[in-house]
Amino acid sequence: MRDWIDKYVETKSNEHTRSAYRADLAxxxxxxxxxxxxxxPAAANWAGIRPEHLQEYRFFLQDRGYQDTTLARKMAVLxxxxxxxxxxxxxxxxxxxxxxxxxxxxxxxxxxxxxxxARLLDAANQPGAANRxxxxxxxxxxxxxxxxxxxxxxxxxxxxxxxxxxLRMPDGTLKALADEPAQVILHHMRENHTxxxxxxxxxxxxxADADMPVPLFPNRQGTRMTRQGVWSILKSCLGRSxxxxxxxxxxxxxxxxxxxx
Numbered sequence: 001m002r003d004w005i006d007k008y009v010e011t012k013s014n015e016h017t018r019s020a021y022r023a024d025l026a027x028x029x030x031x032x033x034x035x036x037x038x039x040x041p042a043a044a045n046w047a048g049i050r051p052e053h054l055q056e057y058r059f060f061l062q063d064r065g066y067q068d069t070t071l072a073r074k075m076a077v078l079x080x081x082x083x084x085x086x087x088x089x090x091x092x093x094x095x096x097x098x099x100x101x102x103x104x105x106x107x108x109x110x111x112x113x114x115x116x117x118a119r120l121l122d123a124a125n126q127p128g129a130a131n132r133x134x135x136x137x138x139x140x141x142x143x144x145x146x147x148x149x150x151x152x153x154x155x156x157x158x159x160x161x162x163x164x165x166x167l168r169m170p171d172g173t174l175k176a177l178a179d180e181p182a183q184v185i186l187h188h189m190r191e192n193h194t195x196x197x198x199x200x201x202x203x204x205x206x207x208a209d210a211d212m213p214v215p216l217f218p219n220r221q222g223t224r225m226t227r228q229g230v231w232s233i234l235k236s237c238l239g240r241s242x243x244x245x246x247x248x249x250x251x252x253x254x255x256x257x258x259x260x261x
Contacts, residue, residue: 001029001045008084024077031057046090054078054096111255116243117143120252121181123241124233131220135233137185138217141167142230142249144182145175146256149230149249155216160190189216 005025009018032053035042040052057078061071085091112120121143124136138152151170159168164187167175177183215224231249238245 001032002026004046004085004088004090005029005081007088008081011084021077021081024074025081027074028057028078031060046085049082049091049096051096054082110247110251111258112243112247112251114259117252117255119241120237120243120247123243124237126240129240133185133188134217135237137189138225138230138233139237139252140182140185142252143256144177144179145169146253146260148253149227152217152230153215153225153227156213157190157216158213159216160186163187164190 005022008025009022012018012021032043032049035053037052037056040050041048043049043053058075061074066074082091082096086093086096121136121139124139125132129135141147141152141155142149145167147169154170155167161167161174164183164185165177167177167186169175177186217225217230219225219229234247234249234252235245238247
């Protein structure tokens with residue numbers, strides 16, 4: 001059964017997607033392997049799959065208490081995988097029956113007020129905080145552009161336009177920045193990207209010469225920051241403020257779209 005999972009997963013280009021899909025489908029295989037329902041034979045292979053197996057699997061996932069969004073993702077993966085099997089002649093449509101999508105109840109995304117954003121950026125730029133310019137710049141760019149953490153890490157020094165008035169986005173488009181705070185802090189990062197303090201060793205480091213192009217937001221070793229590094233910056237800044245410590249980067253991105261409809 002895992003052979004067909006491998007074939008299906010390899011059709012996905014993103015490594016994280018492949019890993020997530022493989023884990024979701026491995027859970028299905030484990031469930032089928034433990035099948036013990038009178039009147040419905042176990043599925044020794046995909047050709048033996050029946051609508052009853054899939055319906056019971058849905059109930060199994062619901063009983064595990066997954067959030068609606070997680071359950072919807074798992075069922076979406078299952079549907080696309082079954083369609084893949086049908087397209088390759090492994091099963092027929094009658095075997096899988098009707099597998100309706102999982103309904104997700106829409107909710108209003110949490111966002112910050114303008115005063116909350118100001119307090120967060122003030123905490124990031126707090127005098128005495130290590131690398132406060134960089135940390136404030138990271139959160140400022142998330143707020144003014146709505147970029148994801150993975151996109152923030154891809155930005156390079158030469159992506160910043162003259163005087164910080166524009167920023168080349170990861171997809172190659174040029175975004176004009178009319179907001180003065182964003183312009184000022186981006187211009188500073190462009191002109192002073194070598195000034196990074198490591199409080200552990202009490203030393204200053206520069207971006208590695210071999211790492212070209214030069215990352216706009218380097219870590220303490222001077223190499224490209226990771227997504228975890230971006231998340232850590234937010235967590236650290238929240239710890240220096242009186243804001244809810246459970247705020248995450250998605251909340252800050254939601255705030256961008258809320259304030260810039």
